[in-house]
Amino acid sequence: MTTITIPKKELKTIVKESIREVFKQELMKFRALLLPEVSQKEQKDIERRYGKPCRQAIKSEQIEI
Structure with missing residues (x-):
């Protein structure tokens, strides 16, 4: 065994740095759990009232929950 x-x-x-990365990932998971679910019907109603989003996402991260 090499030392x-x-x-x-x-x-x-x-x-x-490792602890920061883990906290960041866990915080993103926690935030995702707190986001309310939006049904297709609700999403269409939002788009009808306010229009579709015109800006592109500035930052996007995909995590596995």
């Missing part, structure tokens, strides 16, 4: 030696500061940075 890898890295400085304590570098290890701390790697762990911090």
Whole structure:
């Protein structure tokens, strides 16, 4: 078995970044769970009243729930 030696500061940075990534993913999942479901009928009513969205999405992320 090979042993890898890295400085304590570098290890701390790697762990911090990993934890940030996990929190970000979990927060996105949590936010997705809080979003209300919109039926096709409701969506058509929204589009009829306010028109279809004219702007493109600025940021889009796909997560698996």
